[in-house]
Amino acid sequence: MTVLMWISVLALAAWLWLLLGQGFFWRTDVRLPSGGAPPEGGWPPVTVVVPARDEAEVLPDSLPTLLAQDYPGPARVLLVDDGSTDGTAEVARKLADEVPGGLPLSVHSPGAPQPGWTGKLWAVRHGMRLARTEPAGPDPEYLLLTDADIAHAPDSLRRLVGAARSARLDLVSQMARLRVVTGWERLIVPAFVYFFAQLYPFRWINRPAGRTAAAAGGCVLLRAQAAARAGLPDSIRGAVIDDVTLGRTVKRSGGRIWLGLADGVASVRPYSGLRPLWRMVSRSAYAQLRNNPLVLLGTVAGLALVYLAPPVTAALGSPVGGAAWAVMTLTYVPMLRYYRQPLWLAPLLPVTAALYLAMTVDSAVQHYRGRGAAWKGRTYS
Known part of the structure; x- marks a missing residue:
């Protein structure tokens, strides 16, 4: 097997696991349970x-x-x-x-x-x-x-x-x-x-x-x-x-x-634009990784394999990579429907993932520059 095929197989295996083994995260039917009748003893303060x-x-x-x-x-x-x-x-x-x-x-x-x-x-x-x-x-x-x-x-x-x-x-x-x-x-x-x-x-x-x-x-x-x-x-x-x-x-x-x-x-x-959205993500992305450079490296590699490899390998002629991209696209459709957005955005998820990867790296850079977790004029270590 070629390197291209190995990468494609790993990406497809990852997406099959995410589809079936990650708590059906892609479904959007987890909504507030019904409260039923008024609580016994009246409504609490x-x-x-x-x-x-x-x-x-x-x-x-x-x-x-x-x-x-x-x-x-x-x-x-x-x-x-x-x-x-x-x-x-x-x-x-x-x-x-x-x-x-x-x-x-x-x-x-x-x-x-x-x-x-x-x-x-x-x-x-x-x-x-x-x-x-x-x-x-x-x-x-x-x-x-x-x-x-x-x-x-x-x-x-x-x-x-x-x-x-x-x-x-x-x-x-x-x-x-x-x-x-x-x-x-x-x-x-x-x-x-x-x-x-x-x-x-x-x-x-x-x-x-x-x-x-x-x-x-x-x-x-x-x-x-x-x-x-x-x-x-x-x-x-x-x-x-x-x-x-x-x-x-x-x-x-x-x-x-x-x-x-x-x-x-x-x-x-x-x-209003990319900059405030970038700040929203990057201010806490590295904290999510416990400010650990090894975890950051693993996250970057994982994002590249799961989100970037499928379209790249598909473009290079791998049907397995295309299958991984298709599974990825299908898992994103319910969220787009929840947000009432056009479904043609679903195949663009790798583009969004690349932006998030860049935001995560930027979050680490800002952390080591002493500007991590900055929000509304405050910076937290």
């Missing part, structure tokens, strides 16, 4: 915690959807302004005045994060403490941790709590539907969720006895008792990839977790 840093631009599209939730039980929203310089707090207060009869909103600022904390988790810590200590009703049974760029359908909170209660879950997380409008968003965003599901298959995460664990930081409903048992957020205070670390910590502490794709939870953050 919930506090929504929104960490926000320089989010004045997106708040008008997201915050009113939280304030307008039709949740039947007691609920309130705490927006924690993490050192914004664009008037985020003022915009939030103004929006609350424009939603009559909505959930009560209070805006707070925790000050600069202490050493060892990321800014987002410092803000979450402040919000979780206020949820217990601020005199505004009973202590919450659940905390909804949601990003400032996330818009929620009117029944989102009710469905999250209903699912958590009916399935006895300690953490319920939904992967928000990201915005896909521009050409770069079409090329990169659906693949972002596809690759995430490949790394953390939702079916494996949702097995109580399984070891795989993760969450999606844009929408996490967390039982307060589970948070206390896991020592959150102090136990993960320095995590750059905080959502995955949060899910892992809750599961390791004995909690039951669930993660799936969202129907009524969506990000409103625009990505």
